[in-house]
């Protein structure tokens with residue numbers, strides 16, 4: 001059995017090496033590659049993806065997994081070996097159900113559709129991308145059909161991002177949350193909009209980057225095992241547990257852009273850097289799901305980075321960096337500026353309170369499109385109506401409406417959005433558990449110390465990598481299932497005080 005496990009490990013290591021090489025190529029494309037490299041890079045990435053897929057779905061892997069079953073059954077569920085076999089089997093069984101011809105078809109359609117989208121969005125021409133999106137919906141349904149026996153056609157697609165999560169569970173959580181959020185947003189909208197002009201003067205790029213680095217170093221981001229570079233759309237990527245990278249984009253007339261995206265991506269990176277080093281080169285060496293990953297980025301960005309206690313310590317330092325710009329701006333004005341709530345049209349620019357309304361309507365549209373209850377041609381109008389109903393404003397055109405997010409024009413329809421809001425729900429649930437275990441955490445944050453919080457997150461969440469599913473992890477860490485209570489309490493407390501609700 002030891003020999004078989006060793007063989008499985010060495011096969012998985014090759015797959016991981018190929019995937020990491022592809023990751024490095026993608027990172028290079030998004031940071032330093034000259035435009036002339038685009039075509040060859042797409043081909044190189046496709047080759048690496050195909051090789052990794054072929055190696056992983058090799059019947060020899062399936063045979064090893066079968067032979068290891070009795071061994072796995074004798075081990076405790078949470079042991080490293082049993083978890084490695086279990087998680088690998090789950091991924092293998094999914095991967096072999098999708099024919100490789102379909103994988104290439106989907107990838108090819110994705111790149112063509114993306115190309116069209118990049119042209120039609122600035123031109124505000126939804127009609128030109130409509131047939132591509134119709135095909136995407138069709139392919140998404142076909143993809144789901146490789147996993148018959150589902151409860152909802154979106155379930156197999158959600159499963160890729162969050163194993164075991166079902167549309168019905170998400171729908172239940174979202175309708176509860178929406179009922180709580182809509183009145184909070186309405187009450188805030190009745191009040192004057194906070195003044196955030198102090199964030200929009202001139203802030204030199206180099207100073208912004210240096211300050212951001214100081215902040216995430218204090219969070220616990222390890223620059224010996226990571227680095228930060230510039231890109232167009234910030235992301236985090238990992239080539240090994242010793243090399244976890246983040247990217248940011250800087251605007252010199254907007255202080256919050258780079259600072260909060262740096263904290264966000266650092267949150268993703270802290271998760272990956274905190275994974276048990278023994279899992280290196282295996283499928284266990286990664287965050288367990290999109291929602292748990294997003295819970296960590298949002299925790300460091302919002303619950304820590306947009307809190308008053310955080311700025312009690314860091315605002316005097318930020319003022320030292322930008323004395324001319326912020327010298328006469330009181331902490332309270334700055335705190336209100338970075339927590340400004342405003343109904344807006346663009347999801348990625350939305351504040352903590354309204355953000356989830358953007359996400360939940362996209363999730364509902366995905367279900368309706370997959371169910372066939374909504375036709376792609378009716379989507380722009382449905383979008384405007386739903387924005388009016390949920391956010392009180394409607395986009396003047398499709399560019400800032402149904403064409404704004406890349407997700408549906410690159411990947412599949414289904415499973416793309418729920419992780420963002422589940423991440424918000426979970427970040428509050430995890431943070432509440434952390435402060436229950438260590439009531440001194442908020443006071444430590446106010447002195448610029450994050451060790452207790454970071455260590456707790458490491459021990460409870462990061463170290464396990466992909467060993468536990470989202471549901472198992474939430475149960476272990478918080479003693480119950482995913483629930484919206486802590487998040488609603490957090491929003492009410494913070495914004496109730498800010499807006500005297």
Ligand code: ZN
Pocket residue numbers: 264268293294297
């Ligand atoms: Zn994120």
